[in-house]
Amino acid sequence: MNWEFVLHQATSGLANGAIYASVALALVMIYTATEHINFAQGEMAMFSCYIAWQLIDWGLPYWVAFFCTIAISFAGGVAIERVILKRFHNAPVLAVIIVFIGLLVIFNSIAGWIWSTVLKQFPSPFVDIFPTTKLVGPHQLGVVLTILIILTGLYLFFRFTPLGLAMRAAAQNPVSARLVGVRVNWMLALGWGLAAAVGAVAGMMVAPIVFLDPNLMAGILLYGFASALLGGISNPGGAVLGGFILGLLENGIIVVENLVGVTVFGNELKLTVALIVVIAVLIFKPSGLFGKVRVKRV
């Protein structure tokens, strides 16, 4: 048994898991407020990544570009809610899903049009900050730290600020929230902005690992979706844990295969296998591992 190999797989699983966790969190944020899964979340993150790439290409230092991109993504998220989604607040569920699919193809197509579909290299800022160790790469370490900082920040925001409280109130009980003077529609738009910003960070963490191209986030969105469901879509903490579990699970498959000494699934099929495991879990625990079981009143 090669422990170094196992540990290496575990840390890289955690780094991937951090990215899934942040996408899952972005999905949960919109879900708790509107009960919709934003299928365009991944493409919005991809688009943010291109904006960051463009800013860096124009000569801005990485961290300036990083924070500018977050700000632009936040504004973009708010704008999408206020301009487009606002008109669909009373539309049937499937109509809203089609709107998300529409947004998805629009972002994908425009990114390809402006920046071409040629793969682009995206820099990692962590290479100069952290030393390279045998166990974990500098970028992986940086990803986990960044995502943890974001998660803590969001937790503090929602738990301890009046605005965070207002947003939670608007999501949980819009009617009562409106009665006590919370501007529910704007809270919703803020939620979209925050989700877009978190997604942008996730994108900028992924892009250095796989090259930047318009289809960057397609697979990651699916993983984020699976993580959110695995952890329980109504529970932000659960969704984050779900992301880490999925990251470990995915690399766990490779470790097990390596131990047994056969390659049935390999790298190409590990995504599918991980998804099948998630679905198997969901069949036994339909509201996810940490989700609230909803009791329906008849």
Add this chain to the structure above:
Amino acid sequence: MAGIDKNLRWAGIVLLLAILLPFIPGVSDYRIFQLTLVLVYAIALLGLNVLTGYNGQFSLGHGAFYAVGAYVAAIMMDKWGMPYYATVPAAAVVCLVVGFLFGLPALRLEGHYLALATFALALAVPQMLKHKSIEYWTGGVQGIVIIKPDPPFGLPLSQDQWLYLFTLFVLAILFLCAWNLLRGRTGRALVAIRDHHMAADTMGINTALYKSLTFGVSAMYTGVAGALGAIAIQFVAPDSFTILLSISLLVGVVIGGLASIPGAIFGALFIVYTPNIASDISKAAPWAIYGIFLIVFMYLMPTGIWGGLRKLAAMIRARRNAS
């Protein structure tokens, strides 16, 4: 019964026009091929609509059943030298069984969870088709090339004209079956399950059986469409059945109109022709135009084209009665 007679009469008129369509002089074989694709997608959309529109089960993975149907047809024609018409019932049976079996675990899943499960299915099937262990049958990444059938009995038709008529024939039978199924006891049961699962249960509907059977029937329709599509395109490969196909099917169902049989035709017209129209408008970013179409359509007609037409008809009728 007058309403039913009227519906049938309208369906008959549309069918007659559809039969005459490929014989209009000046309609090229390529146009007929495109129309054949419309018919193929209409069958697939009807299948998905039975599941999503009538039974309220959400599927992002019908491309998988389409792929299974297509491969059944291709393997039977390529490896066993079977005639094309024999592949259609075979694809139907295989997809009915596959769909039913998938429907059993899916009973535990609802809404977004079912969307994830079916999404995973759509993702897994092309990868499985590429797998080495079945490469002898599936041709791996290369896929299988099949030969377009000639019209029988020496009929003076082009291959495309014949295939169009054959597909139209299958479509007419399947639409009639669906209409019959949905307007009776079964259809009411499906809608009751969609509208209130528990109430349907207490009224004595075997919801588990109905739901998994609906999955089976829905997959069967989509599988038949897959087989017909494979024959029309003369080629199957794992990469023609990506998640994009599943998404297009869902788009078609919602744009055409949920829980409506004619909606399938409108949805099929949309998914076949809109990408072409979009790339006529903008060569650089056709999918952006397509996306804008989707959003505008949903804004103007949230219940789909068929729903929009009905609303329009009702408005005209109301105005006429008022005056």
